[in-house]
Amino acid sequence: MKTTLPTIDEMYQALLDKDSHYEGVFVVGVRTTGIFCRPTCTARKPKQENVEFFSSAKDALANGYRACKVCRPMKQYEESPEWLVPLLKKVEDKPEKKWRDYELTEMGFSPSRVRRYFKKTHGITFQAYLRMNRINGAFLKIKEGQTVTQSAYEQGYDSLSGFSETFKNLAGFSPGKEGNMVTINRIPTPLGPMMVGVTDEGLCLLEFTNRKMLETQIDVLKKRMRCELVTGKHPMIDKVTNQLNEYFSGSRKDFDIPLVVSGTEFQQRVWSALLKIPYSITRSYKQQADIVGDVKAVRAVARANGENRIAIIIPCHRIIGSDGSIVGYGGGVHRKQWLLKHEFENQ
The missing domain is CATH 3.40.10.10 (DNA Methylphosphotriester Repair Domain)
Structure with a gap:
């Protein structure tokens, strides 16, 4: 409730x-x-x-x-399971500590159980949860003008070199230098939580957190953009959240969020064609292939749709089977049905 x-x-x-x-x-x-x-x-x-x-x-x-x-x-x-409360208290007391599996075991916790809980609840492992929050805290401080040394010691690192190495391993570049970093977070929606990823230039990731191919999509994103992901807050995430809320309330039909998409020339053509499909209108995979320029490329179009990393805003949910069947959606057919019904009712 x-x-x-x-x-x-x-x-x-x-x-x-x-x-x-x-x-x-x-x-x-x-x-x-x-x-x-x-x-x-x-x-x-x-x-x-x-x-x-x-x-x-x-x-x-x-x-x-x-x-x-x-x-x-x-x-x-209060929503935490009773068995986890003592560990959460210890994490609160020492947020800068690196909790090793053997230490969890010594305290009576099962590392695998803790890992499963954090994966299910937060979408990341316990260790990644701690590491990303520490690094993100430091990254934000550096962006605000704090020195690398100050950030390192405030985040609990004993040495500047240790902090720099950890930061570089996660972020892909040294602290204090320019680099490609995607800020990610979770957005609650009526269809379940979504993972959002943004840069200063725009939105590059928007997917349901329980999508089977999410990890693959993230790996492809990291390779194509030569970036790393860090959890945190960003004005672009606020903009995406606000516009999604308006969409789900039925008051928004078009998005004006800048997109950062990377893919093959064919994928770009398919995604560009998707963006031109009006609200509440559907097309078949065959019609989409014809618009892209190759009526025989139905399977390739379907595959490119499935490789779309920005759900809802790049509306791959508006593509249906030639017989009108609702099939082929990475976020789940039930979500595709919901989105189409939502748009038909609010057109």
């Missing part, structure tokens, strides 16, 4: 007042620091325009925030 939050003004006032009556009602994410807190946190209060509110710590985590070390909001993480 979805929790209805109080008004933003009411929650912000509760935050200013450190009102304990709101404990368990909401947590607050601070955009400028990337952390989330309890209503009673004693840390310095941010401006209202720099915060967003969530009904649970799980939602804050899914949106890229890290737990505050002052108020330790993960203590309120």
